[in-house]
Amino acid sequence: MEGLTLSDAEQKYYSDLFSYCDIESTKKVASNGRVVELFRAAQLPNEVVLQIMELCGATRLGYFGRSQFYIALKLVAVAQSGLPLRVESINTVKDLPLPRFGASKNEQESRHTTSYSSDAENQGSYSGVIPPPPGRVQVKKGSVSHDTVQSRSSTEQQESISPVVSPQQSPPTSPHTWRKHNRHPSGGNNERPLAGPGPFWSPFTEAQTGSSAGDTMWSGHSPPPPQENWDQTTVRTVASATTANEIRRQSSSYDDPWKITDEQRQYYVNQFKTIQPDLNGFIPGSAAKEFFTKSKLPILELSHIWELSDFDKDGALTLDEFCAAFHLVVARKNGYDLPEKLPESLMPKLIDLEDSADVGDQSGEVGYSGSPAEAPPSKSPSMPSLNQTWPELNQSSEQWETFSERSSSSQTLTQFDSNIAPADPDTAIVHPVPIRMTPSKIHMQEMELKRTGSDHTNPTSPLLVKPPDLSEENKINSSVKFVSGNTVADGYSSSDSFTSDPEQIGNTVTRQRSHSGTSPDNTAPPPPPPRPHQSHSRSSSLDMNRTFTVTTGQQQAGVVAHPPAVPPRPQPSQAPGPHVHRPVDAEGLITHTSTSPQQIPEQPNFADFSQFEVFAASSVNEEHDDEAEKHPEVLQVEKSSEPSASLRVAKTDGRVEEKTAASAPANAGKGTTPLAPPPKPIRRRLKSEDELRPEVDEHSQKTGVLAAVLASQPSIPRSVGKDKKAIQASIRRNKETNTVLARLNSELQQQLKDVLEERISLEVQLEQLRPFSHL
Amino acid sequence: MAVCIAVIAKENYPLYIRSIPAEHELKFHYTVHTSLDVVDEKVSAMGKALVDQRELYLGLLYPTEDYKVYGYVTNSKVKFVMVVDSSNTALRDNEIRSMFRKLHNSYTDVMCNPFYNPGDRIHSRAFDNMVTSMMVQVC
Secondary structure (H helix, E strand, O other), rough: OOOOOOOOHHHHHHHHHHHHHOOOOOOEEEEEEHHHHHHOOOOHHHHHHHHHHHOOOHHHHOEEHHHHHHHHHHHHHHHHHOOOOOOOOOHHOOOOOOOOOOOOOHHHHHHHHHHHHHHHHHHHHHHHOOOOOOOOHHHHHHHHHHHHHHHHOHHHHHHHHHHHHHHHHHHHHHHHHHHHHHHHHOOOOOOOOOOOOHHHHHHHHHHHOOOHHHHHHHHOOOOOOOOHHHHHHHHHHHHHHHHHHHHHHHHHHHHHHOOOHHHHHHHHHHHHHHHHHOOOOOEEEEHHHHHHHOOOOOOHHHHHHHHHHOOOOEEEEEEHHHHHHHHEEEEEHOOOOOOOOOOHHHOOOOOOHHHHHHHOOOOOOOOHHHHHHHHHHOOOOOOOOHHHOHHHHHOOOHHHHHHHHHHOOOOOOEEHHHOOOOOOOOHHOOOOHHHHHOOHHHHHHHHHHHHHHHHHOOOOOOHHHHHHHHHHHOHHHHHHHHHHHHHHHHHOOHHHHHHHHHHHHHHHHHHHHHHHOOOOOOOOOOHHHHHHHHHHHHHHHHHHHHHHHHHHHOOOOOOOOOOOOOOOOOOOOOHHHHHHHHHHHHHHHHHHEEEEEEHHHHHHHHHHHHHHHOOOOOOOHHHHHHHHHHHHHHHHHOOOOOOOHHHHHHHHHHHHHHHHHHOOOHHHHHOOOOOOOHHHHHHHHHHHHHHHHHOOOOHHHHHHHHHHHHOOOOOOHHHHHOHHHHHHHHHHHHHHHHHHHHHHHHHHHHHHHHHHHHHHHEEEEEEEOHHHHHH | EEEEEEEOOOOOEEEEEEOOHHHHHHHHHHHHHHHHHHHHHHHHOEEEEHHOOOOOEEEEEEEOOEEEEEEEEEOOOOOEEEEEEEEOOOHHHHHHHHHHHHHHHHHHHHHOOOOOOOOOOOOOHHHHHHHHHHHHHOO
């Protein structure tokens, strides 16, 4: 509304017209059809009508709110005056005659004018003191002053006046009212079940004689319902207060059907005081019941009024609630239908009115504009960075919040997510996995894994490695990841990382997805945003995989795999080879570990393979055979019947070998160690691995590592006949495997918890979106 | 998703009963009436001493081939009975609980109204609207 200022008469007129158009009695939206009809009746050319509608913003909004309607009416007046249609003309043109609507609306207008003038007459006749106001403009003021006078006057005087007045009024007004009744029933205004003008206008005329001037004045505007008849009859019998209220009510109705004028409010406050001297106190329900029963409204209606006005549902009325209830009683007595919801102007001021935008009222449009504005800010505040970079994650920002909260609280979340990391090679480098409450060491490990996986030449500080890694892979993520990495690495504070990680995980998730195309994945397309955890779980799993591969390849002696993560040392000659492939492996791991089920079965693979490696002193072929034997087992366990499974197994063998080599102190240069039996197969396996790696994408090295580790265990008895070193190596490998498995377990549990959290949040959202909205 | 919702007073007369579709109204009335026995049985089974701890939600009272009947009783022995269509697959238990919770809240709102005499039939529009919202989803 562009600051529309209306004179009193205009306000009245427009309000009436709006009520006329307000078929659905929403008090907020005027029916389009009716409005168009009205405008057509204004006898303006169609182009002008369209222009008006456009100017007032109805076409923009799609409906005629009260402000739009008023602007439109003003524009109609402008147009009818022959002035050009401009938005500015709404306020600038002064003394604009009321818009005239011809044809069928003539009656209405004439009725309005006559009723208004009659009101003036009535006012004059009422007071006997105030001369009949010269024009309509004065009517309201006169009535207001009259009301104040009347309110102060005695009851009997008013009652006596009304019968005196009514005979005068009935002749001039009854035709109007009759027509009004005709009009309104035809208009179907308000949800009243109006049968037709006939049944009630005859009793109406009867009642009219007994009714106060309020009735006739009433006819000037909103349609009185059929109940008005008995309402008016009862009005006479009601105490003077009610009568005074009626009169006051009329005056206020022009502006806003539900607005309480000052006099009314004062009156209500006085009445409140009679029941409850303390204005800040409550009126108990019983007292209120007695008071309102005096109004002789039916209990059902009083009950409904109570429901509307007792806003906090406490069974007692505060001053505001009492005024609202009183106002509704007065309105009802004057023929206004009770609204389904409390009008905003009657809302107790204690409540945040912006939230009560659902109440249909003039401010409905404002409410509409306000609510969407409120919604986005509420979602974004906690995830500003996230929203900036990842608009698609906005919808999941709430999830992120919840997840971050939860993740911070759930300590047992393991790197389960890491196992599910997408196959993106980039995801492997993603940090965010450490979001979980997993011990910082895991974070460290993961970081190191990423670091090592991406750049093995920087074994020292993960931070150093991360930025270059990031820059290599995800430039977009780099900043985010770097931050996360910093937060994770620096403080190892789970709380910090948790809050930031989810965002980054989400970021990385999206990034990973974006990069997924680059990696030769076989996994399905990256998960949708609502499942970010899975993605970063994947990344974390990637890290895990990398951990395994790194450990095995770098002979870290489980340094990386173990909580006290030690920077991976530079690898011996083997390193370059594996290094080259490690990223690929990582990718493969990532892709492979896209589904957690794969990982779990992979573990046995690891075990198998590691066993193989440890004792595969005989020959590579034998070991390969053994591996091949175990492959089927592994494959069966893995549930993956991919033809490349064997390749993967071989790959894992290589990895396992690497790992076992790493575990053994002497394995530092397994490719070059003096251990005769192991190195040979290892070398071969490395070769095969190298060959296989480029071919196989997804197979998780982690699986292979685990399989190797597991494989080492059954092979223990065999090692009896082997070197003691081999036994020790196997023992170490087993320990390493145990650690790795334990970590895996924790990761998996963590992922499980994440998934459960996701599920919970989704369920909550679902519940919210269900039609069962809570009261 | 409920096809019938009824509020039964302590003396086992209905304060409010509404069902859709309308043609089976009598059948639902009868069903609700028979379910009162099950309610009483469940209530008495909990024991008098446990009245305070007794759970308000009674759960599935009895299923028939077409529908299931759920019960809920307040501390003032006002019973809510809800009949849901069995074809509505997987109306989970907590959904039923939430529906009863809303019913209970609306009922207390009605009670708070000083113009409502306990024991009268419930004519509150707000209560009607709430019940309608719960029953509208019947496809």
